[in-house]
Amino acid sequence: MSNVYEPREIEPRWQARWKSADAYRAKNPGEPGFDPAQKKYYVLDMFPYPSGSGLHVGHALGYVGTDIVARKKRMDGCNVLHPMGWDAFGLPAEQYAIQTGKHPRETTNENTQNFKRQLELIGVSYDWSREVDTSDPTYYRWTQWLFTRLFERGLAYRAQVPVWWCEELKTVLANEEVINGRSERGNHPCVRRPLSQWMLKITAYAERLLADLDGIDWPESIKIQQREWIGKSEGAEIRFALAGHAHETLTVFTTRPDTLWGATFMVVAPEHALVAKITTSAQRSAVEAYVAAAASKSELDRTDASKTKTGVFTGAFALNPAFDAADPRAKVPVWVADYVMATYGTGAIMSVPGHDERDFEFARKFDLEVREVVRAPSGSKALADGACFTGEGVAVNSGPIDGLATKLAKAKAIQLLEQRGVGKSKITYKLRDWLFSRQRYWGEPFPLLHLEDGTTVAVPDDELPVLLPPMDDFKPASDGSAPLARAQDWVATVDPKTKRPARRDTDTMPGWAGSCWYWLRFMDPSNAKQPFSKEAENYWGPVDLYVGGAAHAVMHLLYARFWHKVFFDAGIVHTSEPFQRLFNQGMVTAFAYQGADGRLVTSDEVETKGDAYAKRGSGEPLTQIVTKMAKSLKNVVNPDDIIAEHGADTFRLYEMFMGPLADSKPWNTRDIPGCRRFVERVWRLFVDTENDKPIRAHFAAGAADKAIEGDTLALEKSLARATKRAEDSFQALNLNTAIAGYMTFVNDATPLVSSLSRSQAERFLRLLAPFAPHLAEELWSRMGMPGLIVQASWPGADVRYLIEDEIDLPVQVNGKLRATAKAKKTANSAELEGIAREAVASHLAGKEVVKTVVVPGRLVNFVVK
């Protein structure tokens, strides 16, 4: 046994030992050794796409954080579920496979092996017996089974709808996967195309997805993003008759039915079905040109709010139901303009330029009437000032609702519309149904059969899984048709019920499908009869702490909540929400260097000159900036390299010591030696390196413990403070302060090591164990402590030692610190004031003390004139 700290020897040894002891195995109810008295704790990482480039230190940040929490919870006596798996289906895996020319099955296996190797290197305490791979038939069998439940409930339907198509990726994409008209993955341009696709009726859950956000402990920013994405608006639907078209009506949605009396024109989206019907012959060529131009514009151009408004008059007029048909105000022109979205509301609006910015801008440009119908409260900018007023006020020029405040005016207007049968109250959501099919190879096949009679039925549960057919050429077809359609022997099958010929559905599910329920599979991962047992779900659900990046705010986290609610309705799970607490880890950024012209220089070309940076060779001065890690900047850091040099414990400590888990912060390899030195100091605190002995004699098994007095008492207090700080740090997950506390303790203990008792030493190791488990385990073993430290209990802080009997009393004069005096902790106000007065006597001389503030146990402040 070497008495020099050698992580490369220590770490693999303990990792093997933990594995052979099955130290991180979580037991389900009913299993031998299951203890019903233990509380359960489910701490989950967002499982990764096993990409070809492996883990970098940013992924590891979250994994180290949850690992420390999991280890702490085990020490607290909880039955901890802390699993890991692979989100292996989907576009990235398939693209990587295409790039390398290998089958995705093969690359996925290689990549998951590499990820697992990296995670094991870090020493994370996953229960690997629960590992899942979403692309494994034993897993996707149940994804298909759960999809069937959605299908049975009418939540999956096939529809010809305008969907996003990405030519570069040769696939359709969900709304959530398209940002400003470009693909979320790869940033390729996308266009809308009407295609027949599988849709999931997430809109049926819009209200519950919104309302249930209130009951979960999630970051407010994520809740806001989900609320905005769901986009609930309350208002009214109003039907306008069209002059000269007795059988057509123009229906609009508005959140301000109270402004109906101010609607001076109508606007329909270029895609609106009525455009062709109502356009007059005089306007036809202009309208057709406008519609054609709108269709050819990119989504980005269409939706750019900063551009000036465009539009064309259709020649048609609508009749505002607020007015009698004979009233000259009733007849309003109908325009086509692309600032109205075809996909929201009814694709048409009533324009109230007096009280809507966009309508106001449009009316100004085309010289349309602006009528005031809401009087602004005095003091705010109103129509009279040449501005449009969008706030709440009092209705004017509005006949029956005149004089009513906006809230009442809305209600009254809706009531009038309903009485007259021309409108009703209406709630609209921005949320669209979820485009759920892809014409790609690497995904779950839909467990559906198309029968001869044109109907579609689910494959019976006992015929699942529907296996992906093995294909050598899995590339997407250039025309967008499904690759699975080329597997003709696979497509042609027989309906098990009728024994009649049937054709398999050739679409696959999107990458999100597997992640819509994986936290449930982890509860009971090898169940061959069900996706998971009721007992397992009842016990483990819901996830107590879910940690991952904020990037999934409206995709995975919304989809997962949706599926979970469907399961809840189907009686498959017992909670309506899957993740009780969500925590977003911050991004690990990296330094990058730029020249005076702003050009970035790859990090291997940079040299340090004291506090300054320069380009190697040329000596050009560079400035340090903070960016995302990027291959092109060569500033991506791989944990493997750090661990090879310093070991996993140092790596883990540095990841956490950088700052609070939630914060974004730059990786700085230069800072790592600080954590390495701490690890070495701990080592030397325990190991008798001077005499080349494995442990200091007074820490060895059987050594007599020391009485808690003198220096040992001082160390007891220091240890209590470190314990308290560590415990506090688990609340906000600012584990950096826990490590700082440990460093302080080691700094205190090092010069007094002969006074450090065996009990104090072993308790410190237990504090350290969640953070640096290998080091703690090695020293624990050298002390002759029984069992594994990773299965030991957390030592609580003894509050008696947190109380100081003597404090440093800050004494202020006019709020400024003038002296620090020693005072008994128990001293009363009068005694403190006396001590304080003496300490700052020179500052009080010749001054009048107007007021004295004494905060017992804290400070004294004299206010003088």
Added chain:
RNA sequence: GCGGGAGUGGCGAAAUGGCAGACGCGCGAGACUUAGGAUCUCGUGGGGCAACCCGUGGGGGUUCGAGUCCCCCCUUCCGCACCA
């Protein structure tokens, strides 16, 4: 434009309204060494180099006391963005 987060030493960062800069990096000086890129000790916000003054993006305010609470502004990161 709207919403959210964040601005504290040369750097990462601490701080229930109560001693700003804990802990660490870097840097400086010294000790021990054949040697030091090991280890240890001391120092390290700025200015005077003392007993003092100034300091948490800027400006106001509340308070005996503000990095922390309130108002206005600036910078920056993230999200959304013509949603009627």
